[in-house]
Every structure is written in structure tokens, then in C-alpha cells.
Amino acid sequence: MGAAPGPAFHALRLDGLQRDFGALNALKGLDLTIQRGEFIALLGPSGCGKSTALNCIAGLLPLTGGSIWLDERRIDTLRPEERGFGMVFQNYALFPHLTARRNIGFGLRMRGVPKPELERRVDAAIAMVRLESQSEKLPGQMSGGQQQRVAIARAVVVEPPLVLMDEPLSNLDAKLRIEMRQEIRRIHNQLGTTTIYVTHDQEEALSLADRIVVLRDGRIRQVGAPEELYARPAHLDVAEFMGYRTRLAARILARDGDVLTLDLGIGQLQGIEAAPIAGETATLALRPDDLQPVAEGTPHLRAQVEAVEFIGREFHGLARSARGDALHFRAAERPALGETLCLGADPRRVLAYPEMQP
Template sequence: MAIASAGFRELRLDGMSRNFGAHNALKEISLTVQRGEFIALLGPSGCGKSTALNCLAGLLSLSDGAIWLDEKRIDTLKPEERGFGMVFQNYALFPHMSVRRNVGFGLQMSGVPKAEIERRVDEALNVVRLTSQGAKLPGQLSGGQQQRVAIARAIAVEPPLVLMDEPLSNLDAKLRLEMRAEIRRIHRLLGSATIYVTHDQDEALSLADRIVVLRDGEVRQIGTPQDLYRRPLHADVAEFMGFRNAIQGRLVRREGEEVEVDCGFAGAIRGQAVDVAGDRVVVAIRPADLVPMADGPIHAEVTGLEYRGEGYYGTATEPGGAELYFRTDAPLGVGAAVQLGAPAERTLVYAAGGVG
């Protein structure tokens, strides 16, 4: 079943920019999205991801650049003329209308014949597995069901593109996991493209075909989930992708990508050079990779520990005062001395100044 427009091949953002006075909220965003692709816009609050989505939807005009759907320029069109589906964070359902009326509302406002509205509503409710709930009011549904109604409303217009703005942020942890699987299933079923805004790296990694990392209105990296997870190209991207340990140091040896860094510890830290220009560098390590080792170069004192099922995650302070995040299989006590290290192949090194 493919609801998306038959002629749709690609969406192209060509230098899309948006200014609010002197503030550049989006700076020349360029991206090509193929039909059937799931794209996640990922970044911290204020990075421009929701602004980008609103520009795509037509809720904000561009300050510069263009948006193309195949050979047709669409940034000059009104929101309703673009034919995109939009799923909001707060569902935006009409509480006094039944599920069926909510799903068909946009079609009714567009003047679609009644019989066609009924067909599309039936199809959309079937896709989101809510066929038996059509007569209920939104308030009679769970949070996850309400979000599925919002998705059904978005896909009932048979859009070439579905835009989702942090749609799972109001759900509890269990429902978020369930709805991730549902959203991915629905996306595959539709055959349209999806652009999904999130600040949650786990959501982006689990859902997207490609991830676009934004920071201060600029694209920092575009890649597959595997690309972003294994090898962030910049220190700020690494920080956002879970490399919580950012340790300043000085490059003392380099052979190709293999480097050694003096961070003032008992021994040098070995790692992989990713974006290194001079000898002042920052070493990036995920907490899961920083573990106790008999010959670990980092001598530290445990300051906290919590159990997470597969092991313990803790904090430790090294003599210079920096706080580090590590994993251990042993229930270490607060105040215990520990030597920490990480595999060189999972330790990434960047030019200093790229984090924070």
C-alpha cells in the first residue's frame, strides 16, 4: 500500500535559511530527501530543527533559499497547497469530535467528496490499527492511541511527505518504545518520505535511514545511524551522540589515524584522530567504553554509582577535578580509588575547542 503521490521522487532543500531579525535560526540548509526515506533532524533545544520543519510545512516563510518537490518549487505555496501531513507534539486533536471526524477534518476542509473522505478515513484508521475506535472521543483514548489518531489524520491527506515534530515527547517510556515501532511500520507501509524532529539520539538512531545533526542553525553532519554513532565528524556532534567524556590534552604522537594524547594522567591515552588540526586536542569517550583496567591511565576517585541492570554506571573525579563517566561490572563504593581506560579503537580525538 503506497499512499504517497505517484509522481514524487525527491524533496530538495536548496540553501534554506530563516532569520528572526538579526538572529540566523537556519543557515543555508541543503538536503535531498528521496521518496521512502526516513530523515531525523537531531539536535539540542534551539538548534533550528523545529524552525526547519515549520519552514517545510509553510508555517514559516524562508528568508533565503528554496524548497523543491521534484521540479516544482513549493516554498512559495501556502501550507494547505503543499499537501504535506503534519504530526504535532501535543496531538492537536479536537476534543469534541470523534476519532473519525478528527481524521477526516482536513479532507472536509479541502472540499473532498464525502464518499472519498470515508474511504480515506477507513484506510488511515486501518493503517494505524484503530478501526474499532472511530466513534470514540479523543479523551476516551490512551496517549498512544491519541498519537496514532494524529498520525492517521496526517496520512489521510495522502501526503508525499509526513512531518513529525517530537511526536513521542508526551508519552511515557514504555509507550515511546511501542510508538517508535509503530511509526517505523507506518512509514514503511506508506511509501512516502518522513522528516522527524527529535532531541533524543536513541529515537533518531532507531528510526531514521539518515540523521541530520543541527547546531546553531547549521548542519554539522549528515549520515546513517551507524555513521553518526561510530564516527561523529566533529567534537560537538560526538558530545551529542553520547560521548560524555571530553578530556582536554596535547597530542604527543601520531601515526596515520593512531594517536597518543597526554592528558596529565599516569599514562597517555591512545585513540583515533578524527578532526585534528594542531596539538591541542579533546579526547571523546562514551561512558560505556570507559571501564576499570589494571593499567588504566586515568587514576580517579568514585563519586557516585547506580545500577542499570546490565551493569553499574558511575561518576569519578580525577586529580585535576574533572568529572568522568564510566561503566563497571563491580559495585564499587563511593570514595574508592579506580584506574580507568578505554579501547583505543573506541576513543576518538578532535581538535580542542569543538565541544560546548
């Protein structure tokens, strides 16, 4: 298998993608340009439109509006087989009566690839996904992780310009998911292909993607590198989805450059403005990793420990303020249930958003 898959292209462009299901607007004008060689994750909760977008790109769903372009070639009018993309499904979609080898070679046989070339490419794909010892087994004789490797090999053996993956790891256990994440990224790097990967798992998206596209209600909310979305979500709903579990109403007491002093009614913290705030009220967002016990003399919130779990090397806990606010925190030592803690955070990790966001 060559290092440059499929027909050469510089960019895939989604231009105002719309898809309606009756009165339901599943996609509401998506605009996105994906460069050749990128690994893009479409991330969001169930029903946000990410799988619909993938199926529209694949040609499995027609558009209601907008267009899809490979460079200057419009492709949304083409049938799925004419687009020539590779697709990896959540349920693997393998032929149960065909061996792994024959499943992998199916697309090449349909394209009429001569047998010597077909065998060479299938051998290379089997080696790439490290299934040499499993190649003559039927899918039913293989583990879920092995079946997923077969599905990936089948998608890439045709050397497509674009590989589309729809939650391919959701049926695997936690250990296999981590292993397969590493394999998928390794294969992407090895082939130099372009990949669009749908997931609802922020950890998957952060570990795999060059850029993450966060969707909500059929619209793109933010596009950026994993580090950017992790540290600086542009909207409160993006922050929530990226793991900012603690949300608190706050009043801005003072501004010193871009640092805000925030009164939360249960104590004070300093933070930064994650999105422009016009008034003097805000909503504060914090990751559990960033809120931790501090000395009483520093800005803090007071709360009583309700639950603690050991996650290896440290503890994650849930504390509740006298007002009833839930605060998710981490600690190096196990706190006692019922203990009252002073919880604080680095101001750069306390993000303040407008009280109400569109």
C-alpha cells in the same frame, strides 16, 4: 490506502534555507536533499533551528532566503494546503469535539473526497494505527498514545508526498515513547512515504532514521547514517550531543598510523583522530559505555568513584580524577564509592578532536 502516497517525486531539495526573526538568524543557509522514501531525523538541542526548518518546509513560516523544491517544482511560494504535506504536531492538535474517526477523516472531507472513498481510507488508516476499538471515542476519552495514533492516521490518510513530525513523542511516558517509535517506523515502512522527524532525543533519532541531520545554531553540522553519527561524529559538538559525555584536554605523544598515544595529565590512552588535528594538543571525547575498569598494566586513567547507578545487567558510574575531571564509565560489577579505579577504553572508541573547532 495505497503503498505509494501522494504525487510522485524523487527528491525534496532545501536550497540555502534562511529564516530570520528580526535580528535573530534562526536558519543560516541550510542545504539538504531528501530522497523519496527516506526517514530523516532533524536532531539538535533547543534553539538549533530544527522546528523552524520543519515549519518552513510545511509552509507555516515564510523563508527569508533560499528555496524549497520537489524535483523541479519550487514549492516555497505555495500555501501550506497547496503543498499537501501531512503534519503531526507535538500537542496532537486534534479537534476535541470530533471522534477519532471524524478527526482522521477531516482532511479528506475538506478535499471533497466522495463518502465511499473517504470511509474506505479512514477504515484503512484506523486499522493501520490499530485503533479499531477506539474509533468512536473523543480525544478526551483516549490516552496520550492513542491520541498520537489518531494524529498520525490523520496525517497519512490524505496520502501526502511527505509527512512532517515535530517532536511527536515528547509528551508520552518512556514506555509509550518506545512503543510509538516502533509504530511510527512500521507505518513509514508500510506506506513507503517520506518522513521528516524533528527530535532533541538522540536515541529516538538513532532508532528511527535512515539519516540523521544534526543542527546547531541554524546550521547543519553533520548528515549521516545513525551508525556513522554514533561511532564517528565529525565535530566535538556533535559528539557531545550524541552522548560522548567525557571530555578531556590531551597532548599527543605519538602517532602510529591513525592511532594516537594521548597524555591526559591523569594518565594515558590511545585513540584515533576523529577530525584533522594540526598541532599536538587535542580534546578527547568518550562515551560512558566505552570507558570501563581495566588492569593497571594497560593504558588507563586513574579516578575515584563518586556515584554509581544500576541500569540493568551493568552499572554506570561517575568518577573524578585527582585534578577534578569528571569521567563517566560503565562496569560489570558495582564499584564501591570512594574506590580508585583504572579506567581504559578500546582505542577505536577514544575520539580526538582539534582543541578548538569552528
